[in-house]
Amino acid sequence: LNQGSLGLTFLGETEFNYLDATNDQTLLQGSFFRVGGLLGHPNLLSAFIALHVPILVAMLGTKLGLLKRFAVISALGIGGIALIMTLSRSGWASAALGVMVALTLGLLHRNWRERAIPLIILTGVGGITVGILALPLILTRLFASDPGAVDFRLEWMGVAWQMIKDHPLTGIGLNT
Secondary structure: OOOOOOOOHHHOOOOHHHHHHHHHOOEOOOOOOOOOHHHOOHHHHHHHHHHHHHHHHHHOOOOOOHHHHHHHHHHHHHHHHHHHHHOOHHHHHHHHHHHHHHHHHHHHOOOOHHHHHHHHHHHHHHHHHHHHHOHHHHHHHHHOEOHHHHHHHHHHHHHHHHHHHHOOOOOOOOOO
16 A cells, blocks of 8 residues: 555545544554545545445345355455554444344344354454454554544533433434
């Protein structure tokens, strides 16, 4: 990776100067480049990918032809790499939770159970393998991140909760 712009600002890609400045603020020490693609911010790209990963995993449990199965596996591989490169902790957690829910529902469905068990094993082995390969990057992101990012989110969650308590039925402010 050249850790730079794709040159697609005319399609909506965020300018490299902005990305570089925000990426420098991600960690307390050092710097990482976080991939955002054409969605602007890495968290938006990670949400997009995390939404599709469970669907792709579930598709592997259906009766697909060899070519379609290869396409789904390729999409999972490319999407998984991109998800890791976003360095989005919430994206990682969302994708993992979504896959677990999809596989659990498959396991509970009587017609799908026989396909779900091998899929659970393959997904587990794949997830562990990817986790081990990306472990240094993941650990750095989890333990060397600026705690202000979490503090800020917790503060605004408290504000949102207070707004809900004050106006539980009608809401208040934008998007009520």
